[in-house]
Amino acid sequence: MQDIEVEQLSFKLYPTDSLLIYPLSINVWQNYLIIMEPKLKDSIYSIWDRDDFAHLFSCGRKGNGPNELINPRCDYYASTDSSFFILDSDIEREVCFEDKTLVIKRNNDITLPDAINQLVRLEDDYYILAGLTNGSTGEHIIYKNGGYSSFGEFPRKSENEERRFFTNYKLTAGDVAHDCICDFYLHQNLIRIYDIKGNLLKHIQVIDNACVPSTSVELRPVFHELKFNSKYIAVLYNNKYSTEEIYSDEKLIQELQLWNWKGELKKRICFDFPFDIYAISEDDILYAVNSGRPDYIYTYDLK
Incomplete structure (x- = not known):
């Protein structure tokens, strides 16, 4: 990792005029920025123009009626040219916008007989997700046409089954075009790449001499907040901060890393403003927000 220097870069800033209250995720679809604010009473999604950053409309309501949602999650998103996909409790919904x-x-x-974690959509009715939380299966599940099977051995095998899932927790990027999934481990300096049939292709131990390792007392986050497009896998990287600092200090500036789908580190970046939620578009533009102080939408062209 020391072979690639950390670039110090500056965002472009676009004010939100107090229209964002407590955003939990941001994604890109067509010419829209889709910002999720599930704590709002009237709507769940705040929709912005990604060119001029005008707020266009808000939408998405909780309820049991047509086009209403139950409990949408902020940790899942996939898209096509004509629609995008959200995870609502244990239902994947294909959605779009019509008349705002x-x-x-x-x-x-x-x-599944368990919670859904780290769901990755590969094709219709074909998904890969994390294994069962009791640690009794492999570290991944292939869910296809309503049935499922497990694959992969946990890298840390010494833990008991109940703790094994959490100490080996990872964030997963998946792309059927690249025929692989890439795991970035939350509490380990580790990246693994599997093909979409469940065969382990690469086991990458990340070497960082500055990293403060996790201990049995405190599991420090290493890789967290992952997003991807067809070119890059973007992930926030931490080599020194505690869990409390990462999730409570709104002024903390973290390193953004860009990896390719072969497991090669391409860029290391620190920006001039802190952020904790972000998206990367297919044309390699980064959009970011500080969820604790959402006064601006930050952007940077990564090309």
Whole structure:
């Protein structure tokens, strides 16, 4: 990792005029920025123009009626040219916008005897996700056409089953075009790449002489907040801060890393403003927000 220097870069800033209250995720679809604010009473999604950063409309309501949502999650997103996908409790919903309204086009129940973690959409009815939280299966599950099977051995095998899942927790990027998934481990300096059939292709031990390792007392976050497009996997990297500092200090500036789908580190970046939620578009533009102080949308062209 020391072979690639950390670049010090400056964002472009666009004021939100107090229209964002407590955003939890940001994603890109077509010419929209989709910012999720589930704590709002009237709507869940705040929609912005990604060119001029005008607030366009808000949409998405909780309820049991048509085009209403139950409990949408902020940790899942996928898209096509004509629609995007959200995870609502254990239902994947294909949605789009019509007349400034969120419209549900299709629902797909994902039935597992456990919570859904790190869901990655590869194709219709074909997903890869984290293994069961009791640690009794492999570290991943292939869910296909309503059935599932597990694969992969946990890198840390010494833990008991109940603790194994959490000490080996990872963030997963997946792309059927690249025929692989890439795991970035939350509490380890480790990256693994599997093909989409479950075969381990690479085990990458990241070497960073400055890193303060996790201990049995405190599991420090290493890789967290992952996003990806067809070119890059972007992830926030931490080599010194505690869990409390990462998740409570709104002024903390973290390193953003860009990896390719072969497991090669391409860029290390520190920006001039702190952020904790972000998205990367297909044309390699970064959009970011500080969720604790969402006064601006930050952008940077990564090309």
